[in-house]
Amino acid sequence: MDTPETMRAVRIAGHGGPEVLERAEVAVPAPQAGEVLVRVAAVALNNTDLWTREGAYGRPDDPKALSGWRGPIGFPRIQGADVAGRVVAVGPDVDGGLAGRRVVVDPAIYDTEGPDANPVGLMGSERDGGYAEYVTAPAARVHDVTDSPLTDDQLATLPTAYGTALGMIERGRLREGETVLVSGASGGVGIALIQIARARGARVLAISSGSKTDAVREAGAHEVLDRARDIAGQLRAAAPDGIDVALDVVAGELVGDGLPLLREGGRWVVAGALGGYDVAFDVRRLYLHNAQVIGSAMHTPTHFALLMDLARRGEIQPVVAAAYPLDRAAEAQEELARRAHVGKIVLRP
Missing domain, CATH: 3.90.180.10 (Medium-chain alcohol dehydrogenases, catalytic domain)
Structure with a gap:
């Protein structure tokens, strides 16, 4: 040719x-x-x-x-x-x-x-x-x-969006029946995370904004949380027993607010910093509950x-x-x- x-x-x-x-x-x-x-x-x-x-x-x-x-x-x-x-x-x-x-x-x-x-x-x-x-x-x-x-x-x-999503899910060891939180859910990586996590048999809670809620639900999210409202409060209501895995491309304040809501042995996987790279959290919520914060690049x-x-x-x-x-x-x-x-x-x- x-x-x-x-x-x-x-x-x-x-x-x-x-x-x-x-x-x-x-x-x-x-x-x-x-x-x-x-x-x-x-x-x-x-x-x-x-x-x-x-x-x-x-x-x-x-x-x-x-x-x-x-x-x-x-x-x-x-x-x-x-x-x-x-x-x-x-x-x-x-x-x-x-x-x-x-x-x-x-x-x-x-x-x-x-x-x-x-x-x-x-x-x-x-x-x-x-x-x-x-x-x-x-x-x-x-x-x-x-x-x-x-x-x-x-x-x-x-390649990048779904590759990043699959890398996060694999490194976070997401299993069937677990409850997962997806941040930045309307973006390319977010939609990919929802689709793959749903295909794995997880219960998917997604964070997005009001105008994109329907599209995020259509992608497979079981519940959509409004990022403009109290995320921690909405999470407690949607998952009273906590979440197993967070798949997070936002970081910022979400890490500190959300880490206490992980179940024992939970995993918080970070692959982006749309909400800010300077993060603070209570380290006791990490070691006392055998939780893990995992970085995931692609x-x-x-x-x-x-x-x-x-x-x-x-x-x-x-x-x-x-x-x-x-x-x-x-x-x-x-x-x-x-x-x-x-x-x-x-x-x-």
């Missing part, structure tokens, strides 16, 4: 607001040894796109430092972690049978080759991503989903393989809130930042 020499892309040349997203005509990358070239059908937006662009991650030695996901970014950088598309070329040492296959790319850059490796980098941050017509990826990170009933837009929503290769099995069988139904053409990436990011939508926003190169 012939590929052009150049392609349209949207990239950032430095940290800043939506204005730093620039359209560019760049060379189509050549797949190196062990890599494939994917023609991008859809790329989903994530909060990490906003925070990487803004440099909002801080560094261990300086929480306020401008930084990418795991350190300084190499500019210019093409953003976009979540890619669905087709393999159009393979590099040396790659099975030629992958050519023409419909795929989803695991965007994580791992610390080792093992099945339980930790992500230490991300496509669109530590290497160029999918805000472009083509992107390269390691062949080992490309998953064949040719037979999935999901659309390209739906497949593109999976997924492992094992988690991602489980997710792709769900996608092939169509056992999850991602919600696509809106789709934009590639050249309106800045507008799409602004819509994402407003948080008025339910589900995921995608770009179509």
Whole structure:
């Protein structure tokens, strides 16, 4: 299959607001040894796109430092972690049978080759991503989903949001019959958490705002708590015996308010800080009740393989809130930042 020499892309040349997203005509990358070239059908937006662009991650030695996901970014950088598309070329040492296959790319850059490796980098941050017509990826990170009933837009929503959700659920050891609290329930990760937790047989309590309540309930939440009211009071009423697992992308005051509501041996899993990264809680509620606070960044290769099995069988139904053409990436990011939508926003190169 012939590929052009150049392609349209949207990239950032430095940290800043939506204005730093620039359209560019760049060379189509050549797949190196062990890599494939994917023609991008859809790329989903994530909060990490906003925070990487803004440099909002801080560094261990300086929480306020401008930084990418795991350190300084190499500019210019093409953003976009979540890619669905087709393999159009393979590099040396790659099975030629992958050519023409419909795929989803695991965007994580791992610390080792093992099945339980930790992500230490991300496509669109530590290497160029999918805000472009083509992107390269390691062949080992490309998953064949040719037979999935999901659309390209739906497949593109999976890697970061559903990967993060599955990582949280696995690390939190959520079991059938347990009661789970989901914060930020109307966002991409929140909807994914509800769907996967519900499929596992958990009772799902979700925190959202009034206008999004119906959509969150439709995603599978058993009860929806209004984030504008007393969360702890609503939680006590909905789960008088406490909750087993909290799946939290908000953090902030919610951790201190909610930790006393965990049952014995409960787990509080944090994968975001939409409500603030500076957290205070009564440590006695932790050690006296054998509770655990667990940090969860994305997924492992094992988690991602489980997710792709769900996608092939169509056992999850991602919600696509809106789709934009590639050249309106800045507008799409602004819509994402407003948080008025339910589900995921995608770009179509």
